[in-house]
Amino acid sequence: MAKQTDTPVIVNRKAKYEYTLVDEFEAGIMLKGTEVKAMRSGNANLADAYCIFDNGNLIIKSMFIAEYDHGNINNHETRADRRLLLRKPELKKIKRKLDEKGLTLVPYKIYFSERGFVKLNIWLAQGKKSFDKRNSIKEKDVKRELDREMKRYT
Numbered sequence: 001m002a003k004q005t006d007t008p009v010i011v012n013r014k015a016k017y018e019y020t021l022v023d024e025f026e027a028g029i030m031l032k033g034t035e036v037k038a039m040r041s042g043n044a045n046l047a048d049a050y051c052i053f054d055n056g057n058l059i060i061k062s063m064f065i066a067e068y069d070h071g072n073i074n075n076h077e078t079r080a081d082r083r084l085l086l087r088k089p090e091l092k093k094i095k096r097k098l099d100e101k102g103l104t105l106v107p108y109k110i111y112f113s114e115r116g117f118v119k120l121n122i123w124l125a126q127g128k129k130s131f132d133k134r135n136s137i138k139e140k141d142v143k144r145e146l147d148r149e150m151k152r153y154t
Contacts, residue, residue: 007112008042012049015106017136019125022103025094027120028085029060029110034068035076039118041069044110051084051105051122053095058084060107060120084120097124 015021031039038044043066051060060082067075086094097103109121128136 007040010039010042010044010046010110012046012106012108014047015108015123015125017133018128019104019106019123020128020132021106021108021123021125023097023124024108025086025090025122025124027058027122029118029120030083030085031065031118032076034074035065036118037070038065038068038076039110040112046107046110049107051107053098056091058086058091058094058105060084063107084122094124102126 045064047064049060049063051058053059062079063082064078065076067078094105098105103124103126106123106125107120108123111119111121113119
């Protein structure tokens with residue numbers, strides 16, 4: 001199957017500002033057909049989403065997937081809880097790190113794999129303090145200024 005480049009990538013841009021990202025995991029998501037179709041058109045948002053454990057399963061809550069335009073009465077709920085698909089050793093590792101280190105689990109990016117499956121990058125993350133956020137803003141401004149200067153001289 002050819003690699004699909006026209007499929008959208010949905011990124012939680014706020015996550016890098018709010019958290020220090022520590023460890024990355026790739027998970028599948030259990031979705032209905034209309035949810036996949038809506039995501040292919042780019043109608044999803046991770047801004048308010050978060051992950052929790054529920055009876056040994058990892059669940060993503062409050063992830064917004066807009067209703068499919070051409071759907072019927074069997075269309076999906078926009079903010080339903082969706083189960084994440086990970087192997088048991090990965091789930092145990094995540095659970096152990098969440099319990100012992102005071103980290104949180106942040107959904108960062110949704111994309112389509114080469115095989116056409118919806119994948120979610122989740123990160124174990126630690127919350128930033130306000131002075132860390134100021135440093136992030138300062139670094140971003142310095143990088144932007146450097147890029148402007150480089151562009152002006154080329």
